Amino acid sequence: MAEYELDEKDILILNALEKHGAKKSTGELEDLLNIPARTIRYRLSKMKENDILLSPYAMTYERKLGLGEHILILNQTTPSTLKLDRLIKKMPPFYWFSPTYGKYNGYVVHSVYALSQPGANEEIAAQMKNHGLVSDYHLFDLTDFHVKPVDFTHYCHEEKWTWEWSRWPEIIDDFLQDEEFKPPITESPRRVDFDAKDLKLLRSLRRNADMTLKELGQNLSLSETQVNRRIDRLENEGVIKGYKCVIGEFGNDLLVSCFIQLQRPYDPILGCFYELPFPLYLMMQSPTEFCIRFGLPMEEAKDFLTAFDKLRPHLRSFFFQTQHAPSLVPKYRAYDLYDEEDEDWQSVTAKCIEIIQEFADDG
Structure with missing residues (x-):
């Protein structure tokens, strides 16, 4: 964490950016917070200088473009420990990965298809297992997110x-009284029209x-x-879900992914995580299967697990x-899978299997 000490006004500004979107202007923040725009500009500048507040990014929903996403958890074999890291970086559909420990020990990867x-990622994972690079794997089809x-x-x-x-535990009891908890997500999104310039x-x-x-x-x-017309269309169609600031570390040095299966669709239990x-x-x-990923201080892991006991029966x-030290591949390359001539997403399964074979033969 940087030396800069956040005070009450900084916290108000960060909360407003989180709640209302990272693209809010200083004038809009002034109206929301009743803090002079010049003060907000100064605070934002200081937080950026100290790596507390980094560049905002668009949260995009590629499923509306015909591109799905899996969370792939790989249980590595002992001989493949170093090889698996290099293999993941070579695979065209993989764009985010991290060492992971839990039910599976190895890597968690986000892969598009x-x-x-x-069945593309299932085939890729099966080939990795057949060649002894992983001993087991788990696929989670990420249909929407919030x-x-x-x-x-x-x-x-x-x-x-x-x-x-x-x-x-008290919060959990309160939520259990509700009928359901419906987050802002879609079960069957409608595919929208787009072109190569939209992807760029x-x-x-x-x-x-x-x-x-x-x-x-x-x-x-x-x-x-x-450009403005294209952005408006992509926002209105839900391809751009919003804008979020990249915020520096705030003592959340442990990233936890909790994979849960509910007893009924949109069980109110979901709400307690919020x-x-x-x-x-x-x-x-x-509607009954979710992955909830959140960061928390390492020293609070035991407290979380103790509190989680209240959820287990439900x-x-x-x-x-x-997850530890998550990484992006050198660039977000999912859009590289788009074939402008065919105006559709190309299959890279054969290429991935070829890469797997090369790594397996490499000993």
Whole structure:
């Protein structure tokens, strides 16, 4: 964590950016917070200088473009420990990975696939197992997701997070009285029309949503009006879900993925996770199957597990995976799978199997 000490105004600004979106202007933040715009500009500048606040990015929903995503958990074999890391970086559909420990010990990977070829990642994982690179694997089909805003009111510079885990059992009891908890996610999204320029625009906004319309237009050979029209359309169609700031470390040095199966669709149990103040991603496979990924301080892991005992009787099944030092591949290359000539996503399964064979033969 940087030396800069966050105070109450900084916390208010961070909370507003989390709740209302990272693209809010200083004028809009002034209206929301009743803090002068010049003060907000100064605070934002200081937080950026100290790596507390980094460039915002667009949260994109590629399933609406015909591109699905799996969370692939690989249980590595002892001889493949170093080889698996290098293999993951070579695989065209893999874009995020991390060492993981839990039910499976090895790596957790996010991998894209064309919806027209739903068995692609299953085939890739099976080939890795057949060649002795992994001993087992688990696939989670990520059909939709929601990013919960961080609640910085439970954070202070001196004590870090002030969340009391003793509150969670009471919160769970309250949520159990509800009929259901329906997060803002979609079970069967409608595919939308797009072209190669849309993908290039999305790639830029994923990297840095602070780029101006002029800069984006120069990259795309489009006018600012044309760029703005495309962004509006992608937002309205739900391809761009919103904009989020990349926020520096706040003592959340343990990343936990909790894979749960509910006893009924949208069980209100889901809601109790939303009461946690920490960064949290809710990922859905079906209305009864979710992966909840959140960061928390390492020293609070035991408190979380103790509080989680209250949930166990209300879940059909569950398992945990911890992630350590997650990494992106050198660039977000999912859009490279788009064939402009065919105007569709190309299959890279054969290429992946070829890479797996090369790594297996390499000894």
